[in-house]
Amino acid sequence: NAGVTQTxxxxxxxxxxSMTLQCAxxxxxxxxxxxxxxxxxxxxxxxxxxxxxxxxxxxxxxxYNVSRSTTEDFPLRLLSAAPSQTSVYFCATQGSxxxxxxxxFGPGTRLTVL
Amino acid sequence: AQSVSQHNHHVILSEAASLxxxxxxxxxxxxxxxxxxxxxxQHLQLLLKYxxxxxxxxxxxxxxAEFIKSKFSFNLRKPSVQWSxxxxxxxxxxxxxxxxxxxFGSGTRLLVRP
Numbered sequence: 001n002a003g004v005t006q007t008x009x010x011x012x013x014x015x016x017x018s019m020t021l022q023c024a025x026x027x028x029x030x031x032x033x034x035x036x037x038x039x040x041x042x043x044x045x046x047x048x049x050x051x052x053x054x055x056x057x058x059x060x061x062x063x064y065n066v067s068r069s070t071t072e073d074f075p076l077r078l079l080s081a082a083p084s085q086t087s088v089y090f091c092a093t094q095g096s097x098x099x100x101x102x103x104x105f106g107p108g109t110r111l112t113v114l
Numbered sequence: 115a116q117s118v119s120q121h122n123h124h125v126i127l128s129e130a131a132s133l134x135x136x137x138x139x140x141x142x143x144x145x146x147x148x149x150x151x152x153x154x155x156q157h158l159q160l161l162l163k164y165x166x167x168x169x170x171x172x173x174x175x176x177x178x179a180e181f182i183k184s185k186f187s188f189n190l191r192k193p194s195v196q197w198s199x200x201x202x203x204x205x206x207x208x209x210x211x212x213x214x215x216x217x218f219g220s221g222t223r224l225l226v227r228p
Contacts, residue, residue: 031214041220042204042219043204050214103216105157107156
């Protein structure tokens with residue numbers, strides 16, 4: 001049981017490049033989300049999904065796209081990377097039951113945009 | 115908009131000292147409350163949570179937290195810290211009418227000196 005996995009662990013991009021951060025879960029959780037973690041700012045929600053085919057924006061969605069074609073996968077796409085997107089990105093999942101359940105986090109992807 | 119404030123950004127303690135980390139939230143409705151911990155190099159994991167009932171909740175590793183509704187607070191405590199408690203601690207709030215969304219505080223970095 002892998003839980004929540006993220007790839008890659010580290011990535012360096014040049015300004016303007018695009019890339020996809022991968023997130024996969026084997027817990028059959030309906031809710032998945034992406035956060036970015038920046039020093040002194042905690043975790044901020046980028047996008048989330050309450051099930052396959054359903055996505056919505058969080059606090060800081062600009063510059064990111066998501067899709068959810070399966071329950072297991074929730075990739076995050078950076079369309080044209082900017083230095084302001086340098087951050088650590090965490091994917092999280094949660095089982096059914098709304099806000100009563102804890103969220104399970106992946107190990108994170110550390111992204112640097114030059 | 116909902117927000118979560120953690121007033122102590124950095125805390126340094128000696129082993130065996132007592133710990134209290136403050137957390138206040140702004141939301142007038144019913145909330146679910148969480149404390150997450152991030153040990154160095156690791157992903158976030160749940161310390162404890164409060165949904166209803168006894169406002170004093172106990173979590174893993176000897177941590178506890180008290181929900182004081184009138185103060186909109188959910189402070190984390192531990193009577194005697196250990197070097198292994200060195201980590202970053204995040205308070206998070208789920209507003210009951212926001213389904214799965216979690217709002218995180220900015221985090222408190224705790225350093226415990228042996």
